[in-house]
Amino acid sequence: MSTLNDFIPKPYSHTLENGEFQWSAPSNIALVKYWGKKDNQIPANPSVSFTLNNCKTITKLAFTKKDLSTKRITSSDSFSFDLLFEGQPKEDFKPKIQKFLERIEVYLPFLKEYHFTIDTQNTFPHSSGIASSASGMAALAMNFMSLEKALNPAMTDAYFYQKASLLARLGSGSACRSVKGQVVVWGNQANIEGSTDLYGVEFPNEIHANFKNYQDTILLVDKGEKQVSSTVGHDLMHNHPYAERRFAQAHENLDALKAIFKSGDLDGFIKVVESEALTLHAMMMTSMPYFILMKPNTLQIINAIWKFRNETQIPVCFTLDAGANVHVLYPKNVIEKVLQFIKDELVGYCQNGQYICDEIGNGAILL
Known part of the structure; x- marks a missing residue:
């Protein structure tokens, strides 16, 4: 090592x-x-x-x-x-x-x-x-x-x-x-x-074919500067009442994802990824001082994704960074249906209707 x-x-x-x-x-x-x-x-x-x-x-x-x-x-x-x-x-x-x-x-x-x-x-x-x-x-x-x-x-x-x-x-x-x-x-x-x-x-x-060419459509809910920087947020974990359990949970979820990547279990992937996103924001809401980086439209998008997934059984899910924007993750083979759903139901929650279509890449490139 x-x-x-x-x-x-x-x-x-x-x-x-x-x-x-x-x-x-x-x-x-x-x-x-x-x-x-x-x-x-x-x-x-x-x-x-x-x-x-x-x-x-x-x-x-x-x-x-x-x-x-x-x-x-x-x-x-x-x-x-x-x-x-x-x-x-x-x-x-x-x-x-x-x-x-x-x-x-x-x-x-x-x-x-x-x-x-x-x-x-x-x-x-x-x-x-x-x-x-x-x-x-x-x-x-x-x-x-x-x-x-x-x-x-x-x-x-x-x-x-x-x-x-x-x-x-x-x-x-x-x-x-x-x-x-x-x-x-x-x-x-x-x-x-x-x-x-x-x-x-x-x-x-091993990574199953289900996770190759995965798509990420980023919904720009709020383009303003965060009211709490990530650096400050990280520091608030030092005396956080749930910090040790959270750190253990991350190890457990990484173990779970290792098996999920091998098996191609999309339902298992969705559970881990969405839970992780919500746990991240739960840590912010339960630190001292506490803060909320999600916006009302973030929650509207999450609820709309849950409703769409329940009704269609299409394996689309969300994740969040330390901010209000929503990353919509889904396999490439459902791209047309998910993009139509985004245009029909989610764009209205984006600032100026803005979103970015992205996908898995390979890293840095010498130009």
């Missing part, structure tokens, strides 16, 4: 004066939720997610070695970067990047030797309530790893992706699940080989 020390590099064999890389990385949707974390972005419980395909961040990283002899670019004892979002300077996001660089410097000791220009954009509407920190931090981590691989060409692919996931986790916990694989596990789980708190791993066991 890898340790953190395995990701601290030895002196590099190559040098590079300047260049650029460009990666896309997708968002992901957790089926078993992680809520609560320890120091250094370590999860309090394991999670498993579907990697998305269409909702992604595209990030270009340009880099130039600092010319310290002329002092034209800042000194060697600080990070130096410009940040652009969709071509425009994005000053309010720079503190998050600064914090990320501070966390990962021990693993990428070259960071202060370069000036970086980070140019990033999302394929989904900004502030649409879709977790962009996961895709954004994963895309940035992939770029930094491409630079490290140029400095150390002997690096293996396995190491490259493990370390990219580890770095992404230090930017945003769930970002470690956006690097590689269709179904990704993050967190130690006794009976899932290779699972670790340090980075996400591709689910190593």
